[in-house]
Amino acid sequence: MPSKPKTKPAAPPSAGRPRKSPRERASTGRAPARRRADAKTADARRAAILAAALDVFSRHGFATARLDDVAAKAGIAKGTLYLYFASKEALFEELIRSHVTPLLDNLESAAAGAPPAALIARFFELFRTEILGTERKFILQLLISEGARFPAIAEFYHREVVSRGLHLIRSAIRDGGDAGMLPADTLERFPQLIVAPLILSIVWDSLFGRIDPLDVEGMLQAHARLLTAGKSSQ
Amino acid sequence: MPSKPKTKPAAPPSAGRPRKSPRERASTGRAPARRRADAKTADARRAAILAAALDVFSRHGFATARLDDVAAKAGIAKGTLYLYFASKEALFEELIRSHVTPLLDNLESAAAGAPPAALIARFFELFRTEILGTERKFILQLLISEGARFPAIAEFYHREVVSRGLHLIRSAIRDGGDAGMLPADTLERFPQLIVAPLILSIVWDSLFGRIDPLDVEGMLQAHARLLTAGKSSQ
Amino acid sequence: MPSKPKTKPAAPPSAGRPRKSPRERASTGRAPARRRADAKTADARRAAILAAALDVFSRHGFATARLDDVAAKAGIAKGTLYLYFASKEALFEELIRSHVTPLLDNLESAAAGAPPAALIARFFELFRTEILGTERKFILQLLISEGARFPAIAEFYHREVVSRGLHLIRSAIRDGGDAGMLPADTLERFPQLIVAPLILSIVWDSLFGRIDPLDVEGMLQAHARLLTAGKSSQ
Amino acid sequence: MPSKPKTKPAAPPSAGRPRKSPRERASTGRAPARRRADAKTADARRAAILAAALDVFSRHGFATARLDDVAAKAGIAKGTLYLYFASKEALFEELIRSHVTPLLDNLESAAAGAPPAALIARFFELFRTEILGTERKFILQLLISEGARFPAIAEFYHREVVSRGLHLIRSAIRDGGDAGMLPADTLERFPQLIVAPLILSIVWDSLFGRIDPLDVEGMLQAHARLLTAGKSSQ
DNA sequence: GATGAATGAGTGTTCATTCAT
DNA sequence: AATGAATGAACACTCATTCAT
Numbered sequence: 001m002p003s004k005p006k007t008k009p010a011a012p013p014s015a016g017r018p019r020k021s022p023r024e025r026a027s028t029g030r031a032p033a034r035r036r037a038d039a040k041t042a043d044a045r046r047a048a049i050l051a052a053a054l055d056v057f058s059r060h061g062f063a064t065a066r067l068d069d070v071a072a073k074a075g076i077a078k079g080t081l082y083l084y085f086a087s088k089e090a091l092f093e094e095l096i097r098s099h100v101t102p103l104l105d106n107l108e109s110a111a112a113g114a115p116p117a118a119l120i121a122r123f124f125e126l127f128r129t130e131i132l133g134t135e136r137k138f139i140l141q142l143l144i145s146e147g148a149r150f151p152a153i154a155e156f157y158h159r160e161v162v163s164r165g166l167h168l169i170r171s172a173i174r175d176g177g178d179a180g181m182l183p184a185d186t187l188e189r190f191p192q193l194i195v196a197p198l199i200l201s202i203v204w205d206s207l208f209g210r211i212d213p214l215d216v217e218g219m220l221q222a223h224a225r226l227l228t229a230g231k232s233s234q
Numbered sequence: 235m236p237s238k239p240k241t242k243p244a245a246p247p248s249a250g251r252p253r254k255s256p257r258e259r260a261s262t263g264r265a266p267a268r269r270r271a272d273a274k275t276a277d278a279r280r281a282a283i284l285a286a287a288l289d290v291f292s293r294h295g296f297a298t299a300r301l302d303d304v305a306a307k308a309g310i311a312k313g314t315l316y317l318y319f320a321s322k323e324a325l326f327e328e329l330i331r332s333h334v335t336p337l338l339d340n341l342e343s344a345a346a347g348a349p350p351a352a353l354i355a356r357f358f359e360l361f362r363t364e365i366l367g368t369e370r371k372f373i374l375q376l377l378i379s380e381g382a383r384f385p386a387i388a389e390f391y392h393r394e395v396v397s398r399g400l401h402l403i404r405s406a407i408r409d410g411g412d413a414g415m416l417p418a419d420t421l422e423r424f425p426q427l428i429v430a431p432l433i434l435s436i437v438w439d440s441l442f443g444r445i446d447p448l449d450v451e452g453m454l455q456a457h458a459r460l461l462t463a464g465k466s467s468q
Numbered sequence: 469m470p471s472k473p474k475t476k477p478a479a480p481p482s483a484g485r486p487r488k489s490p491r492e493r494a495s496t497g498r499a500p501a502r503r504r505a506d507a508k509t510a511d512a513r514r515a516a517i518l519a520a521a522l523d524v525f526s527r528h529g530f531a532t533a534r535l536d537d538v539a540a541k542a543g544i545a546k547g548t549l550y551l552y553f554a555s556k557e558a559l560f561e562e563l564i565r566s567h568v569t570p571l572l573d574n575l576e577s578a579a580a581g582a583p584p585a586a587l588i589a590r591f592f593e594l595f596r597t598e599i600l601g602t603e604r605k606f607i608l609q610l611l612i613s614e615g616a617r618f619p620a621i622a623e624f625y626h627r628e629v630v631s632r633g634l635h636l637i638r639s640a641i642r643d644g645g646d647a648g649m650l651p652a653d654t655l656e657r658f659p660q661l662i663v664a665p666l667i668l669s670i671v672w673d674s675l676f677g678r679i680d681p682l683d684v685e686g687m688l689q690a691h692a693r694l695l696t697a698g699k700s701s702q
Numbered sequence: 703m704p705s706k707p708k709t710k711p712a713a714p715p716s717a718g719r720p721r722k723s724p725r726e727r728a729s730t731g732r733a734p735a736r737r738r739a740d741a742k743t744a745d746a747r748r749a750a751i752l753a754a755a756l757d758v759f760s761r762h763g764f765a766t767a768r769l770d771d772v773a774a775k776a777g778i779a780k781g782t783l784y785l786y787f788a789s790k791e792a793l794f795e796e797l798i799r800s801h802v803t804p805l806l807d808n809l810e811s812a813a814a815g816a817p818p819a820a821l822i823a824r825f826f827e828l829f830r831t832e833i834l835g836t837e838r839k840f841i842l843q844l845l846i847s848e849g850a851r852f853p854a855i856a857e858f859y860h861r862e863v864v865s866r867g868l869h870l871i872r873s874a875i876r877d878g879g880d881a882g883m884l885p886a887d888t889l890e891r892f893p894q895l896i897v898a899p900l901i902l903s904i905v906w907d908s909l910f911g912r913i914d915p916l917d918v919e920g921m922l923q924a925h926a927r928l929l930t931a932g933k934s935s936q
Numbered sequence: 937g938a939t940g941a942a943t944g945a946g947t948g949t950t951c952a953t954t955c956a957t
Numbered sequence: 958a959a960t961g962a963a964t965g966a967a968c969a970c971t972c973a974t975t976c977a978t
Binding site for chain 3: 762845849853859888892902906909913929
Binding site: 154187193214 | 294295296298375377378380381383385389391392420421423426427431433440441442444448449452453456457460461
């Protein structure tokens with residue numbers, strides 16, 4: 001995961017979120033001058049920290065991760081971390097947050113009025129290309145393993161991703177008629193059944209990936225076939 | 235498993251092995267004196283420690299859990315822990331191990347030559363009654379969240395539970411003919427698809443259980459229907 | 469040093485010293501009957517403990533030695549130690565004490581009115597045969613390395629051994645006339661000069677014995693020649 | 703020794719090495735910023751720690767010494783210790799090392815081609831002024847009492863001090879002809895006989911210094927007389 | 937803003953000692 | 958007397974956080 005130039009639309013760090021990290025420029029009233037140069041540097045630093053944090057947290061988990069390592073990997077001094085993030089927890093939470101939002105819009109716009117089967121196909125494809133091959137996989141693993149200890153993060157993720165995603169699926173199923181998806185009403189009630197293999201693949205990878213790799217692509221194709229099984233046979 | 239000479243399940247947690255003393259000392263070979271009273275006490279203490287450990291580890295995770303708390307909750311002194319477990323890690327690993335083995339026999343014996351659909355039904359029922367309602371749920375959550383940091387545990391679980399469970403399913407599908415299960419060959423290749431919702435329910439519970447409880451029973455019934463969807467329609 | 473059947477006139481454990489260890493037979497007023505059988509066992513146990521203690525203390529030093537190891541090596545339970553010795557410190561002190569006294573009588577009687585040169589020869593010979601080749605070497609090393617932390621032991625040793633030994637030498641020199649020993653008055657004032665190489669050999673062995681063994685016998689012969697140097701040349 | 707490329711004396715304790723920071727971090731290669739003020743402070747702190755360590759280790763011995771006490775006595779927080787020394791053992795070893803090297807040069811340069819008797823006189827004088835009256839006495843006592851448990855230290859001391867010192871004596875004896883030293887060949891073979899009283903005085907002081915102080919100066923003079931006894935009489 | 941030395945609370949582990957059996 | 962399980966005080970070491978420069 002380190003040095004992966006692929007997808008990094010990560011956190012648009014100058015976007016609308018009221019980032020307050022560089023300590024709300026307290027004290028001195030001088031030097032409100034420079035903007036572009038330093039602003040870019042600050043954003044770059046922030047990004048570097050987040051990238052380093054992802055690497056270190058992924059490797060060791062939240063509790064065992066050392067901010068020393070994060071700072072070293074980000075190429076900054078340890079104290080500098082606290083200019084950008086209020087605490088280890090804050091860094092962790094913002095790390096998760098920064099990697100969560102982007103994908104959603106992608107999904108929602110991409111699957112407006114498509115038929116359910118297409119949506120699912122698109123869904124799985126997105127998962128494989130935008131998550132499995134990416135640092136986002138590690139975010140998901142962190143979320144799964146540490147989420148219970150970070151209720152705010154869990155709630156945020158539920159609100160921003162899970163409920164939106166499930167809603168997306170429900171809508172597609174409802175709107176798409178019974179375009180082949182056999183137990184449409186069932187899946188409308190439990191859209192989790194559609195994503196369950198995705199979760200399994202994440203968990204499987206973190207636990208058994210080394211000793212018994214899983215053919216995720218094959219499994220997802222099989223799952224898609226399963227979900228649309230009735231179509232051809234009816 | 236009493237008739238399965240395969241692997242060494244480390245610490246048969248309740249069996250009758252005459253554990254001579256906590257942490258058997260290699261030194262003396264004498265004095266097998268009193269037995270009844272203390273043996274029971276030692277087992278009880280061990281059980282109390284494991285129970286306390288499950289509680290504390292579940293609440294805080296491995297790294298953040300304090301052995302002080304475990305000892306206090308077990309009603310013993312901190313040093314006593316080390317008469318029963320060599321280290322925090324050993325305690326954790328034995329905690330997982332001690333809760334893993336039992337269920338297996340249950341499964342394997344229960345579903346000898348049953349038809350796939352019945353096996354799945356039985357499978358889900360076992361999951362609901364023997365895991366969801368039990369401390370085993372926490373064991374599973376611990377396994378999922380900490381397993382990546384405990385390769386020995388992950389491997390043990392894969393060997394003792396996962397591979398055996400998947401093998402069980404595969405066999406049933408193969409033997410059971412296509413007794414209604416639509417894509418039998420598919421499920422034989424990816425039996426993970428059958429258990430995926432179980433994993434999802436565990437993860438969901440740990441993350442969103444508080445804010446958005448999941449109707450696991452309903453979902454599993456739906457899943458079972460999904461898996462056997464073609465039956466009635468064919 | 470373990471399993472060295474040579475010299476073990478160690479501590480005559482039933483001699484006049486008011487050993488009080490087996491806990492001054494408190495509580496029960498019964499069973500003052502048996503004597504020989506158990507007394508012998510008790511003495512044997514006591515000896516076994518002291519032997520084990522010598523081994524363990526020698527290997528690890530006082531602070532790092534573990535009473536577990538002493539008990540194990542003595543073939544008794546840990547708690548039993550406290551029936552014979554009040555504490556780790558008491559065990560250590562009695563260990564030193566038990567090995568100290570015997571040699572003195574030997575010396576004093578052996579060198580009654582002998583000429584100084586003969587005394588010194590006898591002295592060095594005794595050192596080589598009764599200390600260097602014996603467990604007493606370890607006692608001396610323990611004394612040297614731990615004595616500063618055990619004032620009672622140091623004082624005891626000074627009183628029982630050092631001052632008596634030095635007195636012995638002084639007397640011999642004074643009584644023996646200047647039978648060849650060159651600076652008789654000098655050595656009478658500093659008999660330590662005679663024993664200094666003995667101490668050095670003990671220290672040298674414990675520090676450098678492994679990497680640069682010392683020919684103690686040769687050195688002592690040379691020392692003896694040095695001390696009686698003037699004799700032949702005058 | 704400045705002209706002696708032989709061994710690496712580990713940590714030149716006061717030299718000008720621009721120690722970048724306590725416990726040089728392998729990570730960043732930047733920021734050699736401030737130097738004067740902090741560099742001095744860092745060295746002072748290091749010295750303060752070593753001084754405190756000498757005091758505490760001398761008083762209690764290695765195993766019983768508490769790093770809490772060292773830190774308190776050095777006027778720093780406990781964690782700060784670990785910025786300067788990797789562990790208790792490392793602190794102890796560097797403590798010994800830091801006090802060992804300096805004296806050597808002194809000796810070697812001071813006694814180039816001097817006659818043996820003069821060398822010995824100089825030797826004993828150095829011992830009295832540079833060791834007995836100094837903290838080095840405690841270093842020697844620590845070495846003697848703990849050396850057996852620190853092979854690296856013992857070897858280091860043997861290499862840096864003992865062998866060099868003995869070599870010095872041997873050379874002087876050989877080069878100095880038999881300028882009065884009676885058994886020149888004997889002493890050349892066992893130069894330890896010359897230093898034995900020094901060791902004895904160190905041991906004596908640590909054990910009996912309180913109850914029976916030793917006139918070291920008198921003893922050393924007597925020893926010198928003994929060593930050169932034949933001169934006047936021949 | 938950036939640095940990194942300093943801090944000190946926190947915790948796993950050891951082991952001499954006790955005591956119920 | 959003997960046992961050995963239980964105790965709990967003690968301590969080395971870590972690391973998130975602070976702050977003087």
